[in-house]
Amino acid sequence: MPLLELNHVSKKFGGLIAVNDVSISIQPQEVAFLVGPNGAGKTTVFNLIAGMMHPDQGKILFESKDISQMSADRATKLGIGRTFQLVKPLRNLTVLENVMLGAFLHTSSTAEAAHEARQILKFLQMEDIANLPALGLPQAKLKRLEIARALATKPRLILLDEVVAGLSTSEALVLADLLAKLREWGISAIGGVEHVMQVVMRIADRVLVLDHGSLIAEGTPQEVVHMPRVIEAYLGPKYKEFVQ
Amino acid sequence: MDAFFSALQAILNGLLTGALYALIGMGMALIFGVMRIVNFAHGTFLMLGMYATYFIFVKTGLNPYFGFILASGFLFCLGYLVYRVLLRHMPVQSDFMQILLTLGLALIFTDAIQLTFGADYHQINLPLLAKNVHLGSHISLNAPWLVSFALAVVLGSGMYWFVMHTMIGRAARAIAQNPYASPLVGINVHRVQAVSFGLGVAGAGIAGGLLLPVFYIYPTVGDQFTLKAFVIVVLGGMGSIQGAAVAGLVLGVVENLTSLYWGNEWALAVDFVIFLLVLSLRPSGIFGSQRV
Amino acid sequence: MKRSELVIAAFCFAACLLVPLVVRADYNLQVLFRVFLFAAMGLAWNLVGGYTGQLSLGHAAYFGAGAYAMALLPPLGVPIWLALVMGIVAAVAFAALIGGVSFRLRGPYFVLATIAFAEVLRLVAKNLPNVTGGDVGTQVPSLFTHAISRSFYLAAVVLTAAAFGITVWVSRSKFGYYLMAIREDEDTALSVGVNTARVKLEALFLSAAITALGGALYGSLFLFIVPDQVLSLDISNEIAIVAMLGGAGTVLGPILGAVVLETASEIFKSVFHEAHLLIYGLLLVVVVMFLPEGIVGTVNSWLRRRRAALAAGARPQARRVSTP
Numbered sequence: 001m002p003l004l005e006l007n008h009v010s011k012k013f014g015g016l017i018a019v020n021d022v023s024i025s026i027q028p029q030e031v032a033f034l035v036g037p038n039g040a041g042k043t044t045v046f047n048l049i050a051g052m053m054h055p056d057q058g059k060i061l062f063e064s065k066d067i068s069q070m071s072a073d074r075a076t077k078l079g080i081g082r083t084f085q086l087v088k089p090l091r092n093l094t095v096l097e098n099v100m101l102g103a104f105l106h107t108s109s110t111a112e113a114a115h116e117a118r119q120i121l122k123f124l125q126m127e128d129i130a131n132l133p134a135l136g137l138p139q140a141k142l143k144r145l146e147i148a149r150a151l152a153t154k155p156r157l158i159l160l161d162e163v164v165a166g167l168s169t170s171e172a173l174v175l176a177d178l179l180a181k182l183r184e185w186g187i188s189a190i191g192g193v194e195h196v197m198q199v200v201m202r203i204a205d206r207v208l209v210l211d212h213g214s215l216i217a218e219g220t221p222q223e224v225v226h227m228p229r230v231i232e233a234y235l236g237p238k239y240k241e242f243v244q
Numbered sequence: 245m246d247a248f249f250s251a252l253q254a255i256l257n258g259l260l261t262g263a264l265y266a267l268i269g270m271g272m273a274l275i276f277g278v279m280r281i282v283n284f285a286h287g288t289f290l291m292l293g294m295y296a297t298y299f300i301f302v303k304t305g306l307n308p309y310f311g312f313i314l315a316s317g318f319l320f321c322l323g324y325l326v327y328r329v330l331l332r333h334m335p336v337q338s339d340f341m342q343i344l345l346t347l348g349l350a351l352i353f354t355d356a357i358q359l360t361f362g363a364d365y366h367q368i369n370l371p372l373l374a375k376n377v378h379l380g381s382h383i384s385l386n387a388p389w390l391v392s393f394a395l396a397v398v399l400g401s402g403m404y405w406f407v408m409h410t411m412i413g414r415a416a417r418a419i420a421q422n423p424y425a426s427p428l429v430g431i432n433v434h435r436v437q438a439v440s441f442g443l444g445v446a447g448a449g450i451a452g453g454l455l456l457p458v459f460y461i462y463p464t465v466g467d468q469f470t471l472k473a474f475v476i477v478v479l480g481g482m483g484s485i486q487g488a489a490v491a492g493l494v495l496g497v498v499e500n501l502t503s504l505y506w507g508n509e510w511a512l513a514v515d516f517v518i519f520l521l522v523l524s525l526r527p528s529g530i531f532g533s534q535r536v
Numbered sequence: 537m538k539r540s541e542l543v544i545a546a547f548c549f550a551a552c553l554l555v556p557l558v559v560r561a562d563y564n565l566q567v568l569f570r571v572f573l574f575a576a577m578g579l580a581w582n583l584v585g586g587y588t589g590q591l592s593l594g595h596a597a598y599f600g601a602g603a604y605a606m607a608l609l610p611p612l613g614v615p616i617w618l619a620l621v622m623g624i625v626a627a628v629a630f631a632a633l634i635g636g637v638s639f640r641l642r643g644p645y646f647v648l649a650t651i652a653f654a655e656v657l658r659l660v661a662k663n664l665p666n667v668t669g670g671d672v673g674t675q676v677p678s679l680f681t682h683a684i685s686r687s688f689y690l691a692a693v694v695l696t697a698a699a700f701g702i703t704v705w706v707s708r709s710k711f712g713y714y715l716m717a718i719r720e721d722e723d724t725a726l727s728v729g730v731n732t733a734r735v736k737l738e739a740l741f742l743s744a745a746i747t748a749l750g751g752a753l754y755g756s757l758f759l760f761i762v763p764d765q766v767l768s769l770d771i772s773n774e775i776a777i778v779a780m781l782g783g784a785g786t787v788l789g790p791i792l793g794a795v796v797l798e799t800a801s802e803i804f805k806s807v808f809h810e811a812h813l814l815i816y817g818l819l820l821v822v823v824v825m826f827l828p829e830g831i832v833g834t835v836n837s838w839l840r841r842r843r844a845a846l847a848a849g850a851r852p853q854a855r856r857v858s859t860p
Contacts, residue, residue, distance in 0.1 A: 050727065076729035084727070090720040101717050104710045105729040113710070132847060133840055153728055282644045333825065339644040340591040344780065345824040347773065351817030359811055471655065474648055513659035516652040523649055524637050 001064065003028045003188050004049065004157055009058035011044055018044040020213035021058070026157070026190060029183050033191045033200045035224070036210035037234065042192040043085050045210070046161045049190075050082045051075035062157070077105065081155030083146035085162040085192070089134035096121065096130040098145055102152025120148050124178070139166040147178070151187075158182065161192040164199055172199050179203050195234065201225075209233065249382035254500040260389040262496020263396035264451045266489040268469055269476030270403050271447025273488035274440055277477050278407075278420045281331060281441065282339045284346040286448050286473045288353045291466030293319050293449025295357055297456045301368060308368070309391060312453025316446045323445025327438040350470075358463040365460045373457055392454035399450055403443070404485050416440040420483065448473075468512070475519040481529030491530060542704065549697045556686040565685035569757065571798040572692035573750055578778035578790030579699035580746035585776060586784030587712060588739045589719030590639065593772045594650030595747050597634065597657050598627035600767035602748030603755035604661065604668060607676040616679060620752050627748035628741050630657070635740045639733065651769060658767035673762035676755040688757045695753065696791070699746050703787050706742075715739055719785070747775070781823055783830030792831055 004026040011019040019041045026032055034042045047053045049060060051072035060068045067075055076082075081102075090098050099117035100110075107113050121127045124144050129137070134145060143166065150158055160179075164172040176199040182189050193200060200207060200221050207224040209217040211233040217224050224230055268290060275283045296315035297308045306314075326349065334342055375387035407413035415436040419426045427433055452466070459465065476495055480487030498518065499511040522529060552572075559565060577599070584590050605623030610616055630653070638649040661668045668674060680687035706712040714735050717725035725732050755761045765771070774797075782793025800819065804812035827834050 052723065052726070071731075072723075072726035073729045073731050076727060082727050084723070088721045088724040090717055090724060092720060093716060097713065101713055101725075101730075102728045104713060108710050110708055110710065110713075113713075132844060136844065149728060276644075280644075282647070330821070330825065338828070340647065340780075341824050341828055343593070343644075343647060344777065344820055348817040348820030348824065351813050351820070355811060355814035355817065359814070471651065475652075478645075478648070507663075509659070509663045513656055513663070516656045516659070519652050520637065520649060520656070523641060523645060523652075527641070527645070 002026060002061075003030070003063060004190075005059075005061040006045075006049070007059045007061070009045075009048060009055045009060060011048060011053065011056050017213050019048065019055070022210070022213075022215045023058075024208060024215070026188055028156070028188055029186055030205045031179055031183050031189045031191070031203055032206045032208060033193055033204045033221075034208050034210060035193055035195060035200070037194055039212075040210040041213040042210055043161055044213075046082060046159045046190075046192060049075075050080055050159055076153055076155075079154070079156040080159065081150035081153045081157070082159040083143070083150050083161060083163065085165070087139070087142045087146050089137070089142050089145055091135040092133065094131050094133055095126060095137070095141075095145055095148075098134050099148045099152050102149040105153045117148075117152060120151050124148050140168075140171045143167065143175075155187060157188045157190070159190050159192075162194075163191045164193060164197070169198065172197075173202070175199065176203050250504060251501070253383050254504040255497050256383060256385060257389075258497030258500035259493055260385065260393045260496070261500065262493035263393040263400075264454060264492075265472065265476060265496050266400055266492030267396045267403075267447055267451040267454075268473050269480060269488035269492040269495075270400055270485050271444040271451075272473035272477045273444075273480065273483070273485050274403075274407065274416070274447070275444035276474065277481075277483040277485075277488065278416055279437060279440055279444075280339075280420065281334075282342045282346070283444075284343050284470055285350040285353065286445075287466035287468065287470035288350040289319060289323065289445045289448040289466070290452040290455075290469050291357065291463065292322070292353060293452025294456050294459070294461050294465065295361065295452075296449070297453035298366070298368065298461055301456070307370070308453055308456045309395065312395075312450055312456075315453045316449040319449030320442040320446040322442075324438045324442035326445070327441040328434070331441065332434050332437065350467075354463050354466075361463070363463055365462045367460055368456060370457055386458070388457045392458075395454060396451070399447075400489055403447060404489070406443070407485050412436055412439055417483075472512075472515060475515050477529075478519060478527075479522050479529055481531035484529070484531040487529055487531030545700065545704075549693065549700075552693045553690060556689060562685040565689045566757070567798070567802055569685070569689045569692045571794050572689070572696045573754060574774065574778050574798055575791045575794035576692065576696040576699045577747055577750045577775045578782065578794050579696065579703050580743045580750070581775045582703065582779045582784055582786075582790045583706060583715070584736075584739050584743045585779055586786070586789070587706065587715040587719060588736055590736060590740070591647055591776070592638075592650040592740075593647050593769070593776055594634065594652075594654035595743070595775050596767050596769065596772040597630050597650075597654040598744040598747035599751035599754070599771055599775070600654075600657060600661070600761075600763070601627040601630055601744075602751030602753075603676065603761050603766040604674075604751075605748070606752040606755050607674045607761055608668065610677045616677065620749065623748045623752050624745045627744040627751075631740045631744035632737065635737045639736050639740075651772070654767060654769065654772055658763045661763035661767055668763070671763065673760055676759055676761055678759060679753070679756045684757075688753065691753055695746070695749060700787070700791065702742070702746070707787055711735070711738070716785075777820065779830075781827075781830055783832030783834070783836070786830070786832040786836060789830050789832040796831070 002025045006022055006024040009019055009022050022045065034045060036042050048055055051067065051070050051074065054069050059066055062078060062080060067078065096114065096117050099120055100113040103113040103116035118127065118130065121130050126144060126148065129141065164175060167175065179189055180203050204221050207219060207221050208215060209224055209230050216233060217227045217230045272286055275281050293315050296318050297311045300306050300311040300314055301308050330345060334345065372387050377385045377387060377390060407416065415431045418431060419433055419436060476491045477488050479495065480491030495515065498514060502511045502514045556565065581595055584592055602623035605619050605626055609619040609622055634650060634653045638646050641649055662671050664670065678684065714725065714730045717730055718732050718735060722732050751766060755766060778793040778797050779790040781797055782791065783789025801816065804815045808815055829837055
């Protein structure tokens with residue numbers, strides 16, 4: 001039984017078709033990547049899954065439940081966590097407090113939430129900055145904070161939009177290891193990236209390629225990278241011939 | 245038949261009042277609608293326009309229908325300075341801070357006027373005031389209101405033309421749409437903003453000057469107009485100067501009809517109810533295209 | 537707030553309760569009443585304005601609800617304690633309506649909507665003389681019959697202590713964290729499962745309830761209320777300014793703000809007399825320009841920056857020449 005299903009989902013903004021008849025199926029304990037250049041519709045897909053927007057057509061099913069019209073907070077309660085493309089730390093709170101926010105989903109006790117949050121920070125090697133305000137942290141730390149906060153909500157699926165944007169290669173690889181661990185814990189992840197890169201090649205079970213709102217390819221990273229359609233989307237029709 | 249003529253009279257009077265509301269509203273549309281500055285001193289600037297015109301009239305005998313020009317010039321400079329010295333330091337998102345700042349200014353100006361001129365009510369006398377224009381035997385329109393209507397139409401059109409067709413007007417709208425890109429295309433943001441603010445304030449000042457012949461003048465006379473100005477801008481649609489003009493006329497008519505059928509005291513309440521209805525049901529206003 | 541700080545606060549409140557042993561004059565006690573009343577009102581406003589970031593300028597609606605409940609119900613035979621409760625109920629009902637409409641609006645529209653609601657209530661009160669006494673006003677029965685000024689002063693201190701306690705509890709609880717999340721970024725709050733619409737309303741209900749009690753006290757002390765006073769924009773402004781001046785979103789801010797503002801007002805009135813509003817206006821302008829976070833807020837920011845700077849200096853920061 002798939003963890004997440006998008007069935008013929010479409011979303012329009014005025015005249016712009018952001019997501020065009022997209023159907024996706026994500027299994028439990030899978031790490032998938034949604035790949036596509038800026039404007040391809042990745043963030044819209046994430047917003048639709050997370051409940052910040054609702055599809056004009058089609059259905060979204062999470063653990064066989066129809067969540068198409070569900071609000072974002074309800075989606076989180078059901079087990080879908082997310083990070084944002086442009087990180088949204090709660091600037092005037094400390095790192096610990098930011099993560100506690102997520103932990104509060106499963107407890108009403110401040111002490112317990114703090115404890116949970118500290119565990120997660122330890123796992124992400126961020127305990128040394130736990131008491132610093134989120135304001136002024138470097139991008140890499142902020143990205144990790146986003147993930148920590150999402151993890152604190154104990155999701156079964158985590159959406160990581162532009163998960164490696166702004167990170168150096170080494171930082172991104174560290175993140176890749178983290179994602180592999182998530183799979184061990186039974187958490188599925190969908191990452192959003194602009195193009196297939198080392199991180200994706202390393203840990204993705206599957207890659208889904210979006211172009212102008214439509215799903216144009218699906219497969220393992222190695223397969224996708226050689227698909228003519230994909231190369232055409234990125235480099236233009238001239239380069240189709242360069243496929244081996 | 246009488247009922248018809250009473251209603252018609254109310255509507256016509258409403259249009260006359262509405263023309264001044266339109267001026268006030270257009271000024272606010274520029275300041276709040278385009279510049280997104282929450283100006284709680286708008287009515288106070290109107291009051292200052294009134295007092296400036298009054299002062300000129302008392303000292304030089306210059307008819308307010310000419311004196312208002314000088315007064316509005318003075319108010320333009322005042323608005324320009326207020327922006328340059330104070331408002332430009334406010335980040336755009338801090339509307340609450342703008343409210344507190346302009347509230348503070350309103351208090352300062354109001355009290356300063358009270359200290360200078362006293363708290364008494366004054367009224368000026370012009371021979372024009374007694375004249376009425378009769379349309380048939382049932383409708384009578386007060387001459388000074390007709391004059392201010394005509395002037396308001398002219399000046400309002402001028403303001404519209406300025407915002408839509410001059411470089412500065414376009415620059416102001418450009419800044420409103422994209423404050424980050426504007427300097428990149430050579431717009432001196434602070435100067436344009438200061439001019440726009442000054443213009444909006446001058447609009448309020450003109451309305452004040454035109455009100456002088458037909459209103460009592462006292463230090464707190466402007467306060468009632470501040471909130472009305474916001475109502476007009478929201479009703480007309482944010483960022484729409486012509487929307488504010490129409491909304492001003494509509495508000496004038498609605499108030500007068502309310503006074504006719506339910507009594508004076510409900511007019512302001514109806515203004516606010518309309519305001520809340522617009523915000524709840526059609527936040528973009530009559531002409532607006534911006535999301536709230 | 538740490539445990540030790542709370543103990544200190546409790547001592548301070550206890551000390552305040554003893555003040556009437558030293559201060560006897562009615563006038564002075566009434567000034568102190570005003571200080572504590574507005575401290576409580578500021579704390580109540582702070583729940584919505586400071587912690588949740590919803591800057592209401594229409595709290596007069598709740599203040600007036602409490603005051604008018606005290607004025608209109610007892611003459612109908614309703615016992616005073618029940619009138620107080622009904623005032624709270626009325627205020628919460630208004631909050632449900634006001635919040636339901638206004639919370640969907642952003643930025644300045646929210647503020648303007650809260651003003652509009654309070655103004656409508658004020659005008660309704662003015663224009664229904666048969667119900668509310670209209671413009672002329674209506675009498676309010678006194679809560680206390682003995683040692684009046686002192687009793688009202690003590691009541692105000694108790695109300696402030698209660699509001700303070702509630703604020704402290706909120707600031708350390710899940711509810712408080714959720715409020716702050718909403719203030720910082722509503723989308724983020726939604727993404728961690730916060731039902732922002734409901735939480736905002738809950739904060740407003742709490743705020744309205746405390747404010748209504750304040751209004752009831754106020755009306756009861758002065759024995760007579762008028763719409764242009766208890767339902768006015770001036771009251772809404774004063775409540776908000778007290779909190780903003782002291783520091784919105786802090787626990788001590790509104791109390792400090794009330795002390796500063798109300799005593800300053802008193803001094804201005806007696807010293808400057810004629811020009812006191814002008815000075816008040818200048819104070820507003822100065823605070824907005826130079827102390828936008830309020831007194832306590834500015835101090836906190838400064839302390840936070842120092843702490844961050846010290847931490848950054850202490851950690852060996854490997855200078856990375858990074859290439860993306």
